[in-house]
Amino acid sequence: MCGAGIESHQEFVDLVVSKLGGLPKSDSVSQRENSDYQGGEVRTMNDNSTTHLSLVFQGTTFKSNDFYALKLAEIILGNSEFGRINALLHENRAVESGKAVQANFQDSGLFGVQFSVASDKANHGLETGVNALKHLTKVTPQELNIAKSLLTNSLLTAMDRSADRLEEAAKNVFFLC
Numbered sequence: 001m002c003g004a005g006i007e008s009h010q011e012f013v014d015l016v017v018s019k020l021g022g023l024p025k026s027d028s029v030s031q032r033e034n035s036d037y038q039g040g041e042v043r044t045m046n047d048n049s050t051t052h053l054s055l056v057f058q059g060t061t062f063k064s065n066d067f068y069a070l071k072l073a074e075i076i077l078g079n080s081e082f083g084r085i086n087a088l089l090h091e092n093r094a095v096e097s098g099k100a101v102q103a104n105f106q107d108s109g110l111f112g113v114q115f116s117v118a119s120d121k122a123n124h125g126l127e128t129g130v131n132a133l134k135h136l137t138k139v140t141p142q143e144l145n146i147a148k149s150l151l152t153n154s155l156l157t158a159m160d161r162s163a164d165r166l167e168e169a170a171k172n173v174f175f176l177c
Contacts, residue, residue: 003170035108050096051122052114055129059102059109067104068151070111073136074100075147077113084135085113088128094121095128 006012037058060066077100078085085098098115113132117125 002166005167035105037108037110049119050116051119051125052116053122053125053129054101054112054114055126055133056101056110056112056114059111060104061107061109062104063106064104064109067109070102070109071151072144072147074102074111075150076136076139076143077132084132088132094118094124098129098132 003012037056060070075083077083078098083100085100089095089098094117096116096118098113101110101112101114103110113129115125115129117128
C-alpha cells in the first residue's frame with residue numbers, strides 16, 4: 001500500500017489496517033525460476049492480404065542496468081515521428097506499419113520490432129526489420145540526444161500521471177468505505 005500527500009502516516013496505516021487487515025496472510029513466498037525467452041514462430045494462414053512480423057529477442061529486466069539503454073534504442077527505432085521505423089515507412093511502400101517493442105518484467109524482458117507488410121512482400125518486410133536492428137550500431141549524437149529528451153519527457157509525464165491516479169484511487173477507496 002502506498003499513499004501520496006498524507007499528513008499523518010499513522011492515521012493512514014490505521015485506516016489501511018482497518019479496511020484490509022482481515023485479508024489472509026500467506027505462509028511462504030512462492031519461488032519460481034527466471035524466465036528465459038527461447039523464441040518461437042506462429043503462422044496462421046488466412047485470406048488476409050497483410051502479414052504481421054515480429055523480430056523479438058531476450059531483453060532486460062526492469063531492474064537491469066541496461067534497461068534505459070534499451071528504452072533509448074526503442075525510441076530511436078520507433079514509436080514516434082523521430083524514429084527510424086517512421087522513416088522506413090515513408091521510404092518503403094511495402095511496409096504498412098511498424099514499431100519497436102519492449103516488454104520488461106521482474107525476471108526477464110523482450111526487445112525487438114514489429115512490422116505489418118503486404119503478404120506478397122513478407123520477405124522484404126523481414127529484411128527491413130533485420131536491417132533496422134542492425135543499424136542500431138550506428139546512432140548519431142543527434143538521434144541519441146532526441147531519444148534522451150523524449151525518454152525524459154515520457155518519464156516525467158508518467159510520474160505526474162501516476163501521482164494523479166494514486167490520488168484519485170485513494171479518494172475513491174477511502175471516501176466510499
